[in-house]
Amino acid sequence: MENGAEMEAVGGGCDGARAAVLVAGLRRGFASGRTRSYEWRAAQLKGIARMIDDKEAEIMAALHDDLAKPHMESYLHEISLAKAACTFALKEMKRWMKPKKVPTSITTFPSSAEIVSEPLGVVLVISAWNYPFLLSIDPVIGAIAAGNAVALKPSEVAPATSSLFATILPNYTDNSCVKVVEGSTPETTALLEQKWDKIFYTGSGKVGRIVMTAAAKHLTPVALELGGKCPVLVDSNVNVIVATKRIAVGKWGCNNGQACIAPDYILTTKSFAPTLVDAMKRTLEKFYGKDPLESSDLSRIVNANHFRRLTSLLDDEKVSGTIVYGGQQDEKRLKIAPTLLLDVPHDSLIMKEEIFGPLLPIITFNEVEDCMDFINSKAKPLAAYLFTKDKKLEELFVKTVSAGGMLINDTALHLANPHLPFGGVGESGIGAYHGKFSFDSFSHKKAVLSRGFSGEAPARYPPYTPQKQKILRGLINGSIIALLLAILGWPRD
Amino acid sequence: MTPCRVPIPLLAFPSRGELVPEPLGVVLIFASWNFPIGVSLEPLIGAIAAGNAIVLKPSELAPASSNFLANSVSKYLDSMLVKVVPGGPDVGQMLLDQKWDKIFFTGSSRVARTVMAAAAKHLTPVAVELGGKSPAIFDSLGSPRDRKVAVERIVGAKWVSCAGQACIGVDYVLVEEQFAPVLIDQLKATLEKFYPGLDCLSRIINEQHFQRLTNLIKDPSVAATIIHGGSLDSETLFIEPTILLDPPLDADIMNEEIFGPLLPIITLKKIEDSIEFIRARPKPLVIYAFTKDEKLKSRITAETSSGSLTFNDTMVQFACDELPFGGVGGSGFGQYHGKFSFDLFSHTKPVLRRSFLLDFTFRYPPWDAWKLPFMRSVYHFDYLALLLRVLGLKRR
Numbered sequence: 001m002e003n004g005a006e007m008e009a010v011g012g013g014c015d016g017a018r019a020a021v022l023v024a025g026l027r028r029g030f031a032s033g034r035t036r037s038y039e040w041r042a043a044q045l046k047g048i049a050r051m052i053d054d055k056e057a058e059i060m061a062a063l064h065d066d067l068a069k070p071h072m073e074s075y076l077h078e079i080s081l082a083k084a085a086c087t088f089a090l091k092e093m094k095r096w097m098k099p100k101k102v103p104t105s106i107t108t109f110p111s112s113a114e115i116v117s118e119p120l121g122v123v124l125v126i127s128a129w130n131y132p133f134l135l136s137i138d139p140v141i142g143a144i145a146a147g148n149a150v151a152l153k154p155s156e157v158a159p160a161t162s163s164l165f166a167t168i169l170p171n172y173t174d175n176s177c178v179k180v181v182e183g184s185t186p187e188t189t190a191l192l193e194q195k196w197d198k199i200f201y202t203g204s205g206k207v208g209r210i211v212m213t214a215a216a217k218h219l220t221p222v223a224l225e226l227g228g229k230c231p232v233l234v235d236s237n238v239n240v241i242v243a244t245k246r247i248a249v250g251k252w253g254c255n256n257g258q259a260c261i262a263p264d265y266i267l268t269t270k271s272f273a274p275t276l277v278d279a280m281k282r283t284l285e286k287f288y289g290k291d292p293l294e295s296s297d298l299s300r301i302v303n304a305n306h307f308r309r310l311t312s313l314l315d316d317e318k319v320s321g322t323i324v325y326g327g328q329q330d331e332k333r334l335k336i337a338p339t340l341l342l343d344v345p346h347d348s349l350i351m352k353e354e355i356f357g358p359l360l361p362i363i364t365f366n367e368v369e370d371c372m373d374f375i376n377s378k379a380k381p382l383a384a385y386l387f388t389k390d391k392k393l394e395e396l397f398v399k400t401v402s403a404g405g406m407l408i409n410d411t412a413l414h415l416a417n418p419h420l421p422f423g424g425v426g427e428s429g430i431g432a433y434h435g436k437f438s439f440d441s442f443s444h445k446k447a448v449l450s451r452g453f454s455g456e457a458p459a460r461y462p463p464y465t466p467q468k469q470k471i472l473r474g475l476i477n478g479s480i481i482a483l484l485l486a487i488l489g490w491p492r493d
Numbered sequence: 494m495t496p497c498r499v500p501i502p503l504l505a506f507p508s509r510g511e512l513v514p515e516p517l518g519v520v521l522i523f524a525s526w527n528f529p530i531g532v533s534l535e536p537l538i539g540a541i542a543a544g545n546a547i548v549l550k551p552s553e554l555a556p557a558s559s560n561f562l563a564n565s566v567s568k569y570l571d572s573m574l575v576k577v578v579p580g581g582p583d584v585g586q587m588l589l590d591q592k593w594d595k596i597f598f599t600g601s602s603r604v605a606r607t608v609m610a611a612a613a614k615h616l617t618p619v620a621v622e623l624g625g626k627s628p629a630i631f632d633s634l635g636s637p638r639d640r641k642v643a644v645e646r647i648v649g650a651k652w653v654s655c656a657g658q659a660c661i662g663v664d665y666v667l668v669e670e671q672f673a674p675v676l677i678d679q680l681k682a683t684l685e686k687f688y689p690g691l692d693c694l695s696r697i698i699n700e701q702h703f704q705r706l707t708n709l710i711k712d713p714s715v716a717a718t719i720i721h722g723g724s725l726d727s728e729t730l731f732i733e734p735t736i737l738l739d740p741p742l743d744a745d746i747m748n749e750e751i752f753g754p755l756l757p758i759i760t761l762k763k764i765e766d767s768i769e770f771i772r773a774r775p776k777p778l779v780i781y782a783f784t785k786d787e788k789l790k791s792r793i794t795a796e797t798s799s800g801s802l803t804f805n806d807t808m809v810q811f812a813c814d815e816l817p818f819g820g821v822g823g824s825g826f827g828q829y830h831g832k833f834s835f836d837l838f839s840h841t842k843p844v845l846r847r848s849f850l851l852d853f854t855f856r857y858p859p860w861d862a863w864k865l866p867f868m869r870s871v872y873h874f875d876y877l878a879l880l881l882r883v884l885g886l887k888r889r
Contacts, residue, residue, distance in 0.1 A: 036795070072860035076868055102815035108806075113816055118798055120821070197822065205616060212613035216606055219621060221826040226616070239849040249857050287858040297858040389849070398844055402515055408846040413508070419499040420510055420843035425517070426594065430618040432841070445828065447801040447816035448794060449809065453639040460649055462693035476812065 019190040029176035030149040047172035049086040065160035068300035119147035121197035132158035142438025149177035156184040223431030228381035229264040235388035236272035250411025256299040267371035292337040310357040380426035516544030518594035529558035539834025546574040620827025624660040625777040632784035644679040650807030656695040667767040706753040776822030
């Protein structure tokens with residue numbers, strides 16, 4: 001029975017055959033045409049919004065299970081942003097769905113043209129473990145708003161949230177066109193072997209490459225939301241207390257540093273570093289107290305693997321010797337305290353890989369310009385931050401540093417603005433989303449040109465003559481005389 | 494190039510947001526052989542406008558054009574930053590082993606898969622401009638003059654366009670059974686008018702493609718459906734304009750992109766059946782529809798998907814710079830022309846600027862119990878509640 005086969009596909013053990021059944025089911029759902037209507041899309045989005053309201057407690061509990069995520073963070077960064085995405089899409093969707101008229105030129109006179117947004121079809125969303133609720137539902141919201149059928153594969157590294165999705169999402173959405181598939185590498189591989197109309201992946205560059213390689217077999221377009229080392233350049237000309245608060249909340253206040261847009265490392269001048277380090281220590285104590293491992297306002301490290309990965313970054317004596325604050329660890333509870341390191345060697349592992357944890361290196365240079373050169377010597381990050389009151393420095397930073405997104409005098413906030421595209425560049429990713437950018441990411445913009453049968457230019461056709469060429473040149477260059485001659489049907493047949 | 498301001502929700506007050514386009518960096522452009530100059534220069538122009546450095550690899554199947562580009566680009570452009578690298582597949586592979594900030598490819602799906610797989614190693618974004626079987630739906634048009642114009646436009650998109658070797662050419666025509674004879678007569682008349690001799694017709698690019706096209710009509714069940722033309726000259730690589738009426742739908746000629754001067758006409762009971770016919774097949778680069786029936790037009794627009802859709806003409810959509818040009822599904826992804834080219838080769842970087850002035854304590858840890866309700870009020874845009882909380886008049 002069809003339902004049975006599809007239910008099997010939802011649980012673990014989704015192999016090639018079951019993945020094919022899943023995709024076929026979604027294709028049937030899409031082919032039925034139901035996802036095209038505004039009513040269907042709005043109903044799904046309203047369903048998701050209701051789900052977020054009804055199940056807020058369960059969502060917070062799952063996030064706490066998976067990450068020991070503080071309730072405030074769960075609310076701020078996951079629940080409210082997901083709800084806002086639904087609300088924004090519901091408010092704007094009719095406008096987004098409307099075809100956009102565009103001007104036409106003399107070359108095709110008389111004609112009318114418009115750009116029509118249509119869904120790509122059947123899309124796959126693969127989510128990450130650090131914001132397991134938001135990073136699953138946010139792209140799904142965009143896919144639905146654009147009229148697609150969608151399969152969601154939540155991250156197995158956040159199992160409580162994954163299983164919550166599998167349980168509750170089917171109760172609030174149309175199961176013929178919205179499906180959740182749980183599983184790990186084998187299941188993801190099976191899904192990636194299928195043909196999708198778009199694949200949206202959030203996670204690491206390593207797996208991003210695997211996703212894109214699989215997509216290449218079917219020439220499936222991809223969006224990859226990856227990471228990188230997000231630098232924070234701190235000028236001496238700042239309100240240092242506010243700056244450290246904003247850096248701290250963007251680092252440790254975002255899943256204890258396990259966030260793609262969390263500040264990865266700080267750059268500042270040698271002369272300002274002592275002031276900055278001092279202020280940062282004071283801020284950290286204010287936020288998390290004298291014993292941060294006991295603070296309930298810090299997420300734990302997601303699992304033993306990542307705990308080991310992070311602690312081994314400090315194995316090198318040349319690195320651990322630069323710790324100026326923090327460094328406390330509790331392996332049993334998978335907790336690492338906010339840790340500041342001053343001037344680690346540039347070639348150490350901690351300065352080569354994305355940290356994705358509560359360790360914050362501070363690198364100093366003589367001049368602020370050297371700091372910018374350092375940033376540009378590395379791969380383009382997902383976000384770059386600058387703290388300064390110097391407008392000239394600000395302009396220079398915006399002009400010379402390339403990053404997915406940029407924030408001046410704050411961190412992480414740009415994520416919450418639906419009018420700004422969120423995505424990477426270079427190693428930090430391909431494509432962008434949030435707000436209308438989500439809708440566009442999951443749409444095909446079809447060019448529709450409408451002509452009549454007047455305004456025919458016989459000059460287009462063979463046998464070719466020099467006179468015909470003259471007219472065509474004129475037409476293409478927008479010459480009124482050429483247009484008139486063409487309308488008059490010259491040269492005559 | 495000018496950054497554009499974006500509205501900021503009150504939640505992030507005070508702050509200023511804008512979108513700043515920046516070049517991706519160093520891009521690689523692969524051009525195809527059928528419009529070797531046009532398909533090389535159009536993306537090149539977009540990449541330059543967006544501020545990138547470029548390597549262009551023209552197709553080795555069009556060596557004269559390739560050499561022309563190699564010689565001219567260095568004369569007219571900054572050769573430090575715009576380079577032409579002619580050569581065959583081995584040169585292409587060598588280029589693909591490098592890391593690029595974007596790869597733009599025009600050509601066949603087969604090669605596109607290799608390009609995208611190579612790009613995946615470096616997480617390089619790609620745009621692939623492919624082809625497909627672009628159909629022309631031919632409805633009854635009422636007036637003979639309109640029919641004449643329509644058929645001329647179809648011929649223009651088949652044989653006039655590089656002897657059918659064009660991605661946006663008409664691959665096959667769909668027509669109601671009862672109107673097929675009228676269409677065929679008009680096609681023949683137009684061909685006679687346009688091609689009294691064969692000197693205005695392009696030849697097939699090379700022997701390999703000539704053989705491929707010959708094979709498409711070799712099958713007796715296909716050859717039997719030829720109603721016009723059909724002669725081939727392997728010496729000069731010319732194929733006569735050829736029309737087929739209802740070849741078998743499972744033959745290669747109805748499953749592969751023809752890319753040559755053979756035009757199958759498929760008849761249907763009703764013209765509306767063309768929608769189902771097209772939907773059952775991979776999404777083409779363009780759908781052409783000749784009709785005055787507004788209802789049919791709406792149905793075609795809503796129920797089919799293609800890179801572009803053009804009513805009552807062919808080819809000209811390519812010249813509209815306000816319309817994006819590119820495929821969907823099997824016909825590719827990524828769009829260009831006009832500003833779409835600029836955007837394709839740019840990274841649109843969002844920049845949010847804040848000041849140090851206003852700073853809300855409830856944003857920061859420790860997250861005492863009173864802070865969560867504050868944030869809820871802010872996120873619900875419930876400014877009255879927020880005000881009351883700030884004034885201490887509302888606790889829960």
